[in-house]
Amino acid sequence: MNQRIIGIDVARALAVIGMIIVNFKMIFGQSGESWIGDFSSIFDGKAAATFVVLAGVGLAFMTNSAVSGNDQDIWKKVRSKILKRAILLFFIGLSYIVIWPADILHFYGIYMLVTLIFIKVRSRYMLWSALAIIFLYPLLMMLIDYDLGWDFTTFEYQGFWSMNGFIRNLFYNGFHPVVPWSAFMLIGLWFGRQDLNDDRFVKKSIVISLTLFLATKLISVLLIQILSEGNEEVAVELSQVLGTSPMPPLPIYMLAGSSIAIAAISTCILISRRFGDNPIIDALMKTGQLALTFYVAHVVIGVGLVEIFGVEELGTYSLNFSFTYALIFSISCIAFAMAWTRYYKIGPLEWAMRKLSA
Template sequence: MKQRIIGIDVARALAVIGMIIVNFKVVFGENGQSWVKSFASVFDGKAAATFVVLAGVGLALMTNSAIKNDDQTKLKIARFRILKRAVFLFFVGISYITIWPADILHFYGIYMVIIMVLLTCKERTILISGISIIIAYPIIITFLNYETGWDFDTLDYQYFWTFKGFMRNLFFNGFHPVMPWTAFMLFGYWFGKQDLHNDKFVKKTFWMSTIIFISIQVMSYVSILMLSEGNQEAALEITEILGTDPMPPLPIYMFNGIAIAFALISASILIAKKFANNFIIDALNKTGQLALTFYVAHVIIGMGIIEVINSSKIGNYSIEFSVIYAIVFSLLCILFAVIWRKYYNSGPLEWVMRKLTD
């Protein structure tokens, strides 16, 4: 049996920390010094994309040996386990959606069901499926209005709790819609099926992904600059199509998200392998193992504390406050993970999930 890849959990910890920064910024407020805003906006859409790609990697690592050995009994068990976990995550996400409308977990549940269906497909089919979803999305947008249900000033979604509104949000225009976000998990699943113990492959992936990511960023920036010809209003309209923002999740954003996820995961694998005994790597490794617990905790506890202290100021805090609070909260998560893992093998929510789904 091959050794667990530490870098995967390290990358998972970094993705969760990135999501904490983004979400605290959105909820608490982001007015303030432009350099702090620029730092925080680096994580927009990229941390969440990496989180989903990593889930795909995890599903591949969970099923690789059964698929390779064509063990139908093991495959059947794995499929059922994925289905149960998908249902669990869906309902965990839905349970607190009234306090956190931007939840990603209930979307996760649907992505996982799609992976479950494509579990034994050829690697080429998995990649083609991912690319097809990404390319099909802008075509769908020309027929359906992306803005239906949204008030983008308040980020409120009307008719969310009606069947039609819920389905539209889930599959088409929510924060992380099944179309095209499932592609992140599909690409992650493909990546997890490769030999991640092979340094040559991981290094090649890192350099290729980094080059693709930088190229997309530069091309996006230059094309917006040239096409807008200095007109601020035109620049905003063009940014919606050629920018790298996650809403709407058009192909430029999607491929950009996949590239940065692959680069971050590859770098984490290589660095964690080289410095396996380093205390920072060890702490991040343990944090990544409790990723689900911390994702839910940053909503319930992290946002809840500020809600109790001063709910009227939420949305009006400075970007400096939001970022510092996110970093302090993340450091406390790391500290908690290190202490918790001394006594227990899995995080509180991870333990509940295993009890209910294994």
């Protein structure tokens, strides 16, 4: 059990660092061409997907005993805790959305409420439900204009605080809409229900998920090349539908994101199990335990410092600056986690969340 948790925390740390890289690039700027751009693009849409899948795994760990024991009193307590945490995350995310419109936490809270519906269903139904949500999305796009509300030149969303705009953004065309992103959490719930102490299962998960990821990428590339017939403008348009970009989150992206998330988490479990005493693994494990704290900190502190002391406007910095700052901030988070966990078992926001949802 401990080794399994170590691997999950390591994966959570890597997901948060990946999100810091992606978000800083988006906030500060990405002008200039370099190998850094190619490297940082690896995390686009995948780090956040992994973060949400890990949340599903966490929900599984939190509810496994209550579900298997069929104790109604325990189940009611666990369900109440999940409901309170979902509401808290929703409002934490909204509290700073003016400075960080691409927040995931308020979406995250709704994913938890959706996932709570499926907590007691059989594992295979969780996967089928996730697939249903994934393939529901293209049907919604036939009914509702995806661009409604968006100014994609500035990434501003008109009418966000109106009732229609808010609901549309939350459930359909925001940065991480409930449909279909809640499928990631359902997939994580399914994964967390499995025996992650069984190395054979974890290795099999790596092989199957990587195969699915590569097959999805290959199908995406081939379809775009065949249908565009060498026309670059057509290829760019097709990549929005058949590519693996998270906006809009169509089935090819969702399948690629969920499969690479399972592969990454499984790999972290195996590596952590084998090298649990390694200082790097230990540092990442401690960082993962403070994931919520660092997610909020990278917006409030990371962005805030540049706004106060920066010499350029946000969005105009070079890619080299954005990437370097993301690495420095991530290393600072790791150092803070190592120091903090000498005295406390959980992070400051994690502690507040636990107290408020008790």
